[in-house]
Amino acid sequence: MSDKDFIKKYLDDFSALVKPDQEIVNKIVEIKNILNETKKNNSKTLIFGNGGSAAIASHVSVDLTKNAKIRAINFNESDLITCFSNDYGYEKWVEKAVEFYCDKGDTLVLISSSGNSLNIINAALVARKMDINIITFTGFHGNNKLSDLGDINVVVNSKAYNII
Numbered sequence: 001m002s003d004k005d006f007i008k009k010y011l012d013d014f015s016a017l018v019k020p021d022q023e024i025v026n027k028i029v030e031i032k033n034i035l036n037e038t039k040k041n042n043s044k045t046l047i048f049g050n051g052g053s054a055a056i057a058s059h060v061s062v063d064l065t066k067n068a069k070i071r072a073i074n075f076n077e078s079d080l081i082t083c084f085s086n087d088y089g090y091e092k093w094v095e096k097a098v099e100f101y102c103d104k105g106d107t108l109v110l111i112s113s114s115g116n117s118l119n120i121i122n123a124a125l126v127a128r129k130m131d132i133n134i135i136t137f138t139g140f141h142g143n144n145k146l147s148d149l150g151d152i153n154v155v156v157n158s159k160a161y162n163i164i
Helices: 003-018 022-040 052-068 078-088 090-101 118-129
Strands: 045-049 072-074 107-112 133-138 152-155
Touching: 022 052, 022 107, 022 133, 022 152, 045 052, 045 090, 045 118, 052 072, 052 107, 078 090, 090 118, 107 118, 118 133
Parallel strands: 045 072, 045 107, 107 133, 133 152
Antiparallel strands: none
């Protein structure tokens, strides 16, 4: 495949996914309402992801804090990740962060391209027990464990990480 063909296919695929439909518009409004309710209750929004999704979590938490005045935090500190991973196991580090830092009334945003990252799924399971709002962002057509655990789930219908 030539460079031009690759780029055209990429842009066509991406464009098809970003065309708004009523379902995604409704979900975004619902997410906005949950985040504003969290803010109104003087609670916080915690955002987690792995790899590139962790970078997205950082960016979103800063934008929510700065632009929307919503207390949003992420946990990308290497000392916290390595401490919790060492003491509890990598698959439980996000779960433990949720246990230590989430309070009733908070909102948890979990980002996972596959929706099958065990550390993110475990966080959703413990948040469910704590009665925490859960918003998920995943890809891979939504057939994943994380989407089954969220209150609101946004799914990018693609298996291409660069699009998700």
